[in-house]
Amino acid sequence: MSMIFGVPLAVLWGQLLIGIINGAFYALLSLGLAVIFGLLKIINFAHGAMYMLGAMCTVLLFDYLGINYWVALFLAPVLVGLVGVVIEYFLLRRIAGQDHIYSLLLTFGVALMLQGVLTNFFGVSGLRYSMPDTFQGGMNLGFMFLPYYRAWVIVVALLVCFGTWFMIEKTKLGSYLRAGTEDAQLMQGFGINVPLLVSLTYGFGVMLAAFAGVLAAPIYSVTPVMGSHILIVVFAVVVIGGMGSIGGAIITGVLMGVVEGLTKTFYPPASSAVIFLVMVVVLLIRPTGLFGKEA
Amino acid sequence: MTQPVNQAEIHQAILEQQKADDRKRLMANGVLLLLLLVAPFLMYPVFLMKILCFALFAVAFNLLFGFTGLLSFGHAAFLAAGGYTTGYLLSNMPGLTTEVGILAGTLVATLLGLAFALISIRRQGIYFAMVTLALAQLVFFFFVQSEFTGGEDGMHGIPRGELFGLISLDNNLNMYYFVLTVFIACYFLVQRVVGSPFGQVLKAIKQNEPRAVSLGYKVDRYKVLAFVISAALAGLAGSMKSVVFQLASLNDAHWHMSGEVILMTLVGGMGTLLGPVVGATFVVNVEYQLSQGPLRDWVDPILGGVFVLTVLAFRSGIVGEIQKFMKKNMG
Numbered sequence: 001m002s003m004i005f006g007v008p009l010a011v012l013w014g015q016l017l018i019g020i021i022n023g024a025f026y027a028l029l030s031l032g033l034a035v036i037f038g039l040l041k042i043i044n045f046a047h048g049a050m051y052m053l054g055a056m057c058t059v060l061l062f063d064y065l066g067i068n069y070w071v072a073l074f075l076a077p078v079l080v081g082l083v084g085v086v087i088e089y090f091l092l093r094r095i096a097g098q099d100h101i102y103s104l105l106l107t108f109g110v111a112l113m114l115q116g117v118l119t120n121f122f123g124v125s126g127l128r129y130s131m132p133d134t135f136q137g138g139m140n141l142g143f144m145f146l147p148y149y150r151a152w153v154i155v156v157a158l159l160v161c162f163g164t165w166f167m168i169e170k171t172k173l174g175s176y177l178r179a180g181t182e183d184a185q186l187m188q189g190f191g192i193n194v195p196l197l198v199s200l201t202y203g204f205g206v207m208l209a210a211f212a213g214v215l216a217a218p219i220y221s222v223t224p225v226m227g228s229h230i231l232i233v234v235f236a237v238v239v240i241g242g243m244g245s246i247g248g249a250i251i252t253g254v255l256m257g258v259v260e261g262l263t264k265t266f267y268p269p270a271s272s273a274v275i276f277l278v279m280v281v282v283l284l285i286r287p288t289g290l291f292g293k294e295a
Numbered sequence: 296m297t298q299p300v301n302q303a304e305i306h307q308a309i310l311e312q313q314k315a316d317d318r319k320r321l322m323a324n325g326v327l328l329l330l331l332l333v334a335p336f337l338m339y340p341v342f343l344m345k346i347l348c349f350a351l352f353a354v355a356f357n358l359l360f361g362f363t364g365l366l367s368f369g370h371a372a373f374l375a376a377g378g379y380t381t382g383y384l385l386s387n388m389p390g391l392t393t394e395v396g397i398l399a400g401t402l403v404a405t406l407l408g409l410a411f412a413l414i415s416i417r418r419q420g421i422y423f424a425m426v427t428l429a430l431a432q433l434v435f436f437f438f439v440q441s442e443f444t445g446g447e448d449g450m451h452g453i454p455r456g457e458l459f460g461l462i463s464l465d466n467n468l469n470m471y472y473f474v475l476t477v478f479i480a481c482y483f484l485v486q487r488v489v490g491s492p493f494g495q496v497l498k499a500i501k502q503n504e505p506r507a508v509s510l511g512y513k514v515d516r517y518k519v520l521a522f523v524i525s526a527a528l529a530g531l532a533g534s535m536k537s538v539v540f541q542l543a544s545l546n547d548a549h550w551h552m553s554g555e556v557i558l559m560t561l562v563g564g565m566g567t568l569l570g571p572v573v574g575a576t577f578v579v580n581v582e583y584q585l586s587q588g589p590l591r592d593w594v595d596p597i598l599g600g601v602f603v604l605t606v607l608a609f610r611s612g613i614v615g616e617i618q619k620f621m622k623k624n625m626g
Contacts, residue, residue: 043421094607101366102606104421105561108554109602116595232550236429239422269440276433280414283426287417 012265013144019261020254021150021219024157025212027253029234030241031161032208034249035168038181039201042100045107046087048231049114050206053080054213055222056118059129069132069218076214077207084206088199111228118224126221135218153215160211161250168246177201236279241291248291331475340467341539346579347478348536353559353571354485355528360557361566362489363521364501366424368553369411369431370529375438375548377404377530378537382453383443385538393456393464397534404530405523407434412522416515419504428550435548449544453537464538474535481528486568488524497521529556558598561605564612573613 029051036044044050057076061067067075087110095102131149138147168174179187180197188194213227220226234253241252256275264271282289334343352374359365381400384391415426438444445451455464464470488494496517499507508514537543546552555578563574578598585594609616 043425091603091607098610100421101424102610104366104424105557106603106606108557109599109606112554112599112602113596114599116593116597116599119595120592228550232428232432235425236432239418239425239429273433273436276429276436279426279429280433283414283417 007265010144015261015265016258017144017146017150017261019258019264021153021257022260023254023257024154024161025216025230025253026234026237026257027161027250028157028208028212028215029230030238030243030249030253031164031246032205032212033234033238034243034246035164035177035208036202036205037243039177039184039198040092040103042092042103042107043235044202044205045104045231046111046114047107047206047209047234048227048229049111050080050084050209050227051213051216051230052118052224052227053083053114054210055129055217055220055226056122056127056213056224057210058214058217059127059222062129063127069214072217073211073214077210080210080213081203081207085199085203088202092202093195093198115224115228122224124223124225126223129217129222131218149218153219157212157215160208164208165246165250233275236275240275240279240282240289242289245291248289252290328479331479335468335471340471342583344471344474344539345536346576347474348532348539349556349559349579350572350575351478351481351535352529352532352556353563353575354482354568355525355532356556357560357565357571358485358488358528359521359525360560361570362494362501363497363518364504365518365522366421366557367411367415367427367522367525368424368550368557369415369427369429369434370526370556371548371550371552372411372431372434373404373408373526373529374533374536374552374556375543375545376407376434377401377533378543378547379438379444379450380404381534382450382537382543385453385456386450391456392460393458393538396456397531397538400534400537401527401531404533405527408523408526408530409519411526412519416518416522428553431548431550431553435545435550438545438548444543444545447545449542449546450537451542453541453543455538455541470539474539477531477535481531482568482572485528489568493517493520554602555598558602558605560612561610562601562612564614564616564618567612567614567618570612570614577613 029047032050033044033047036042036047054076057079058069058072061072061075062069087107091106091110092103095106135147135149135152138145138150140146168177176187176192176197180192180194180201184194216222216226233256237252237256238249240256241248243249256278259278260271260274263274270277352370356367356370359367377400379400380403381396384399385393385396411427411430414430415423418426439446455470457463458469458473462469462473464473489497496507496512499510499512500514500517504514533543533547536547559574559578560571561574562577563572564570581598581601582594585591585597590597605612611619
């Protein structure tokens with residue numbers, strides 16, 4: 001078997017694949033954070049909890065209502081998105097004028113509540129969700145084995161990322177969003193319902209997180225605490241990429257997944273820390289982040 | 296006709312007002328001190344020490360958050376760094392007296408704080424919070440994988456040892472008065488820092504950073520120094536905690552702990568001296584009471600709810616609201 005730096009090539013490809021998949025999740029999550037940050041100027045600490053809700057929702061919809069994966073792929077993000085709109089409408093809106101630190105703390109409290117309540121009902125050991133039959137098996141690419149589901153995750157995650165980018169940069173709705181980022185008050189003056197736009201934006205960002213959660217359900221262990229770790233990693237990704245651009249968030253996410261995968265191949269003990277180390281290096285060399293415009 | 300304004304008289308009035316305020320504060324502090332001195336005869340000393348350690352932790356955090364306006368989401372790292380260092384030294388070096396172990400833990404936390412500060416002040420606002428959170432997670436992974444921390448099991452049976460090689464700290468009363476002394480010393484240190492010209496600059500940075508810059512202050516240096524002092528005191532709290540409980544575990548390094556100290560400070564009243572102490576007392580008590588009752592599984596969601604309520608309804612915290620009330624009703 002061919003080797004590279006003492007590592008079998010097949011193992012390297014395998015880790016690289018896992019890296020790209022993790023990267024796709026990072027990209028989806030940091031994209032949602034960036035969308036919310038753009039208009040609301042807040043960091044959504046409940047983002048990890050929303051990702052978790054998406055995955056839990058998928059499992060519970062199947063266990064209790066027999067709703068399959070394909071329906072859940074649409075239904076779960078919509079349900080979680082509604083939860084997001086409720087949070088925005090009843091909580092975040094009340095402190096809109098305050099220092100942004102308060103909204104960060106508020107969403108942190110919401111995350112604690114969601115995580116804590118669900119832990120009481122379902123424990124932390126993880127729920128089982130079986131892979132849809134369509135995705136059983138995989139194909140042999142000659143140099144590696146590619147499970148169908150993993151290929152699907154990569155394709156659909158990248159499609160959603162691209163779709164979001166397209167919607168924000170190229171459509172009329174997206175131009176409202178970008179205008180709101182510049183000057184919400186002026187836009188209100190032009191007769192656009194800004195509070196509604198804010199609610200929808202928060203709901204949409206949360207939907208992206210929940211969508212990532214649905215994708216994660218068949219391959220990761222679904223627990224109420226699954227969101228908190230990945231959220232901290234995504235924060236590091238966001239600091240590395242900067243939240244100035246939508247494209248930057250996507251590219252950095254995938255890139256960091258790959259870096260993590262490569263580290264796992266060559267020096268496993270550092271794999272959980274490598275993204276944070278990259279963050280430190282980026283902060284020291286280029287404090288605004290790779291794609292950042294803001295100070 | 297307007298009254299002729301006499302500058303000297305106004306000045307005199309302000310001075311007298313300050314004196315009266317000082318007297319009031321002195322009296323309040325005196326009463327508090329008396330209570331703390333007799334407390335171990337009325338309540339379980341270990342529980343009181345737990346409150347004092349967390350109160351010190353929150354006071355340290357508040358110096359950074361409440362007075363400088365920097366929200367660190369990584370203070371658990373310093374608590375744990377202090378705790379682990381002290382625990383390791385006291386467990387493995389039999390000749391070491393307790394205060395040296397605690398000082399060593401504080402020193403390690405201080406250096407870690409310096410490293411955190413130099414990296415994190417390169418970004419502002421919410422980015423600062425995210426960077427500190429990520430750095431603390433890095434430290435958490437280090438503790439998980441290190442041999443000396445005992446990984447998931449943590450460190451157990453840390454000997455309390457003898458203070459200065461003379462006073463046995465295995466006696467809970469001795470231990471309590473030692474912790475109390477350190478706590479009071481730190482409290483006054485923070486009071487002194489906040490009241491000093493340095494503290495005034497910190498407050499200026501909190502209120503309007505660009506203006507502080509334009510006035511010629513090297514803002515970054517002030518921020519770093521505030522961060523380092525805060526980290527040192529947090530480390531000291533962690534060191535004492537590991538001696539009190541004879542235990543150091545990953546719980547102290549977890550992001551959950553960073554969130555808890557924010558909650559303590561916020562509930563008690565950020566930017567007030569007494570607030571974090573009240574907040575820590577409140578949170579530790581709530582946790583204890585809940586853990587004894589039928590709601591013992593609901594501690595986390597309830598604390599999350601307290602978080603949300605505090606942010607929504609009373610951002611000034613307990614002490615802040617009382618101060619507001621007094622100002623309104625007692626002139």
